[in-house]
Amino acid sequence: MDFQSCVNIKKEWDIVGARQLGRDIARKIGFGTVDQARIATAISELARNIYLYAGAGKVCFEAIEDMNYKGIRIMAVDDGPGIKELNQVMEDGFSTSGGLGAGLPGVRRLMDEFDIQSDEGKGTDIKVVKWLR
Amino acid sequence: MDFQSCVNIKKEWDIVGARQLGRDIARKIGFGTVDQARIATAISELARNIYLYAGAGKVCFEAIEDMNYKGIRIMAVDDGPGIKELNQVMEDGFSTSGGLGAGLPGVRRLMDEFDIQSDEGKGTDIKVVKWLR
Amino acid sequence: MSTLKLDLENYKELLQQYIKTQDEQALYQAEQFSKHSMQQNISPEEIINVHIESLQEIYPEMPVYIQSSLDFLLETMISYGLAYQEYQALREKQLELKSEISVAANMQRTLLATEKPEIEGLEIGAISIPAKQMNGDYYHFVEDDNGFLGVAIADVVGKGVPAALCMSMIKYSMDSFPENKMDPGVILGSLNRVVERNVDSSMFITMFYGLYDVNTHTFRFSSAGHEPGYYFDSKQNTFEEIDASGLVLGVSPEATYEQCTKHVDEGDMVIMLTDGVTECRQGERFIEEEEVLEIIKQYAHLPAQETVEQVYKHFERLQDFHLRDDFTLIILKREV
């Protein structure tokens, strides 16, 4: 069983808290500086989406271990309005945050695995994984 | 009357020579570090094109002075085979050096003014200017 | 956290703060700083330059080798800066192209529009989603007063703009056919001659044409090399392939088209689709036919239109929201 720690996202300050916790966990798992920075950026993006579009939600972290690999799993969950046009949101160059954010395509690039479920009115559930190489 | 200095381009080593001379002139004119590096990169590209596609030619430099502005003019001249599809060569993402070079669109971006004349079989004549801001 | 401005002062302060505290907040601000810089089209080499100048101001006695090393780093960033500028230009171009093609796609949608008929005793579900903006799949309903429903589903080999241009021609041809009911085999035969005459020989079109008789609930169909359809038996909860032999449109002017008949029982469904449905891919793996049918079965209890929409949603997600091919699925469901 893996231990899971969460940060509630309500205000902008919580984004920093989520980054901090995520970076600490990533460092403990053994990720190097560049990957730590990438993971922190992905967390920023996920937490910022919650803060901006859902109002509230949480970002959770889990150290995971496959047979051969170690990694970090990050889950961002909210019960906000959900995403209507998922295929558009996942497309390059159409980031919702108007160029300011890397958007979800950015998160996908920063991490190794990416899964999203979103239903209108029921919120959004994003799971991402980065493996230690 | 401005003094004009040239570097003949025959071997790869000459590219370094052209960069050196161009950078020195740019520094004397008063360009900062970033612009010096940009000018050097533009020179690389121009000289490399001559070296790779024309076999021989020269790159010349001139300190110029408008009424209010100072700047550097660089001319790259060869009598190689010329460029057939100028509009293609000037298009982004189609750099002739197969992704290795910034291509002529890169040179245009690095400098402020750009003019090219090329006729098949008669060689290519490129003039670029960068103004000191 | 106030709004950040990109300037030397600002970067210097953030840098100083981080060197002192090494806390996450400064790093978060570094990220925000770089995003704001990108909004203002600041190239990466300029960030390096601001970094160098900040260091020089904070630490005037910084070792010479550090200064040299940063000059070297700056040099390596110039090419990246060019790529960054090209990126911005490409992005603009891309947006322009997209809006242009979206105008064309709109023209195409108007041109190819078909109305889903309301038919007593028959539920109809139809969805057609292009992989790119323009659709190389096509479906069409024709209804006559005697209770016959004609359904065409077609796929041009190829995607995007060329396929769409080709599809427009098919539409022009079908519109010129007489309105009264014709046998599927005859229709495919005439279309085949039109395509053979007018469309470049490198373009192929597959088509499945069905004629549903609402009085007798028989479904007559022919296929021009199209993906087979399926018959869903709601009592047995099983699928059966329905197919008829016939050459792809446009290959030979002599082609003839077999015509088959299938009786449709209460609660059963006729399923027509394009290979964009059956050849969905998950990562590198093609999904199996059984998986497609399994998913259709899973949503079969819903109204026909909802069924096709849920099936689409399922495969959209499975494919990471990037369709590889146009996706068209039509269901005719005889009401109980």
Added chain:
Amino acid sequence: MSTLKLDLENYKELLQQYIKTQDEQALYQAEQFSKHSMQQNISPEEIINVHIESLQEIYPEMPVYIQSSLDFLLETMISYGLAYQEYQALREKQLELKSEISVAANMQRTLLATEKPEIEGLEIGAISIPAKQMNGDYYHFVEDDNGFLGVAIADVVGKGVPAALCMSMIKYSMDSFPENKMDPGVILGSLNRVVERNVDSSMFITMFYGLYDVNTHTFRFSSAGHEPGYYFDSKQNTFEEIDASGLVLGVSPEATYEQCTKHVDEGDMVIMLTDGVTECRQGERFIEEEEVLEIIKQYAHLPAQETVEQVYKHFERLQDFHLRDDFTLIILKREV
């Protein structure tokens, strides 16, 4: 100068060399290094990382603030790295779209192809270059056995794919006209009705239609709101505008088209063009009509086909090799 590999060792060596010599060769190699890195899809933040690691190895006693400052710099580069990766993806997409549209453009070229007729006593020059891949300009020659040459030149308002789709419809319509000679005013009248019926009301088409009688050397012409043509008097060395009043195609089904006549003397030229020629831009400045005529005059002594090509070449360069609009220029020159 040997081939460079991207690795820590290599960067470290180059860096060390530069710190020691501070010469241009090391900087040139820095540039080559970064280009090679880009070829291998190395992101800018990885360059910063290699830089940090190299410094740590060369100067283990480097001050702590330097280490911290570089960590901070690395953080600012992550977003740039993402932009860089998006750039690579966009570039691929762009290439794909380009090749797709080039297939469509080929289809269009085949569809719209017109043969330049060989006519005793008349030199014909024609060039039509799309600003993007697909052409929203159109020209067409029709020749009959009685020595009449029909010339159509048209411009859809709009560029690219939608304009091209629209042009294809015009072509379909013109093909269905009877082959025998018709008056320009009549032709534009019928086309107007076709366009009005079939094309979306937001699309307009301007057209100039001329009929050259090789026996009497009279040129009859009508215009549907198109850019006026020019008559070049070779003896006076002057130009004269030739225009006829008429509404743009597709606005009102009632529109009628004035028809004018002009006698063509030996050595003189009739010039037809689209606004892509007359509205060339140099930087922010629109060039003047006189400049266009000046350039045509400059090349008027050449064979007609060479004239149009040289004029195009001139304006292509003037516009920095980026056409803002489709460019079509036709010259009919009566031989001496």
